[in-house]
Each structure stands twice: as structure tokens, then as C-alpha cells.
Amino acid sequence: MSLQNRIINHFSDSIQIQQDTLTGLGELIEFASQRLVATLLNDKKIITCGNGRSATVAQLLSSAMLNQYERDRPSLPAIALTTDATTITAIANDYHFDDVFAKQLRALGQSGDILVVYTDGNNSANIAKAVTTAHDKDISIVALTGNNGGMIAPLLNETDIEIRVPSDSGAHIQEAHTLITHCLCDLIDHQLFGG
Known part of the structure; x- marks a missing residue:
């Protein structure tokens, strides 16, 4: 396969996953924004976490809340549990x-x-422990997952929201998570500040 064909495949696969995510999960994304x-x-505050590239997306949400997404507005309370090395x-x-994450959440969460x-569907024990800790502290959860939901999906209860990207490609799941996060930021700003 030529390099150009590989590029075309990356873009085509990503576009298809984004479209499938929109079609299947648009209402859940709206509901998650309303819960936030x-x-x-x-x-109350938004607390985020994820591993590796998912940590970057978690920090993207926190940063957009504390600073701004696309417009000047008051800061909103958010903490990324991934930032303090x-x-x-x-x-x-x-x-x-x-x-x-669980130890930080026990101290900082209310x-x-x-x-x-954020998880791409791999079995992230530290995310699972954070979910369990959140439940113990009466903290609700929005889980952005992929693949089959990994070990996180079975831990979620009826008040939690899972936005599961329909893919088994970690890279494409994280691309979709980034777009979903941008949607959430925009929807939060729109609901709180209009426009």
C-alpha cells in the first residue's frame, strides 16, 4: 500500500467513526452536557482523568473550563487529576x-x-478505581470509552453516562473523544452564557 493510500485510509476511517459516533451518540452527548x-x-466542579493520550483529552476539558473554549467568559471550576507529576x-x-486518581479524588472530590x-476501552485499573471511589463519594460519572467499554462499562450505574465510541482503534477513539470534548465545551458555554 502506498503512503498516499495509507493517508487516505486514516482520514476515511476517522471520518466514518466520527459519523457513526454522531449518529449513535449525539443525544447522549447533549445529555452529558446538560449534566455537566x-x-x-x-x-460543584468537574474532575477529569485518563491515561496517556486520554490524559491529554482530559486536560483539554479542564483547561477549557478554567480558561476558555472559544470565547471570553468567567472561569468554570474543573480539576484534571493527571497534571501533578x-x-x-x-x-x-x-x-x-x-x-x-482514586486517592486524589478521595481528597478533592465532593x-x-x-x-x-477517558479511556479507549483498555482495562485501566486506575480509572476503574476512580469510578468506584466516585460512587462512594456520591460523584456522578461521564465515561468516554470505546471498543467494548473495557472494565469501566460494567462499573457504571444507572445515573452515570457512558459515551462509547464505536471503534476498536485507540487512535480513532481518542480523535472522537477530542471532538466530543469540543462539543461538550461548546454546549456548556452555550447553555451557561448564550449565543
Whole structure:
């Protein structure tokens, strides 16, 4: 296969997954945005986490809330549990890597907050432990997953929202997660600030 054909395949596959995500998950994305807005209107915060490239998307949401998405507006309360290397490595060293998000969430999370987790469907034990901790603290969850939902999907309860991208390609799942996150940011801004 030529290099140009490989490029065409990447774009074509990505476009198809984005279209399938829109068709199958558009209403869930809207519902998730409404849940995030309700959390903010109740003076609670958004907490995010993910591993590897998913950590980048988690930080994208947090950054857009704290700073801005596409327009100047007041900062919104959000914390990314992926950003403090000292804390993450200390927890991983003193306890276990599975605890890096749960331990932070136990200290920083409050009842009524919302946890947004990102995983491409792999079995991320630290995300699973964060989900369990969130439930213990009465923190609801929006889970952006892919593939078959991995070990996260069975942990979610009836009040949680799972937005599962219909793909088994980690790269394409994360591309879709980024687009979904941009949609969430736009919908939050629109619901809170109009326009």
C-alpha cells in the first residue's frame, strides 16, 4: 500500500467513526452536557482523568473550563487529576499506580461533583478505581470509552453516562473523544452564557 493510500485510509476511517459516533451518540452527548451544566450551576466542579493520550483529552476539558473554549467568559471550576507529576509519582511509589486518581479524588472530590473519565476501552485499573471511589463519594460519572467499554462499562450505574465510541482503534477513539470534548465545551458555554 502506498503512503498516499495509507493517508487516505486514516482520514476515511476517522471520518466514518466520527459519523457513526454522531449518529449513535449525539443525544447522549447533549445529555452529558446538560449534566455537566447542572453540576456547575449547583456550585460543584468537574474532575477529569485518563491515561496517556486520554490524559491529554482530559486536560483539554479542564483547561477549557478554567480558561476558555472559544470565547471570553468567567472561569468554570474543573480539576484534571493527571497534571501533578509529583503527586502521581508519589502515590504510585508509596501505594500503587491503580490509586493515582482514586486517592486524589478521595481528597478533592465532593458529593455533587462530576467525574469525566477517558479511556479507549483498555482495562485501566486506575480509572476503574476512580469510578468506584466516585460512587462512594456520591460523584456522578461521564465515561468516554470505546471498543467494548473495557472494565469501566460494567462499573457504571444507572445515573452515570457512558459515551462509547464505536471503534476498536485507540487512535480513532481518542480523535472522537477530542471532538466530543469540543462539543461538550461548546454546549456548556452555550447553555451557561448564550449565543
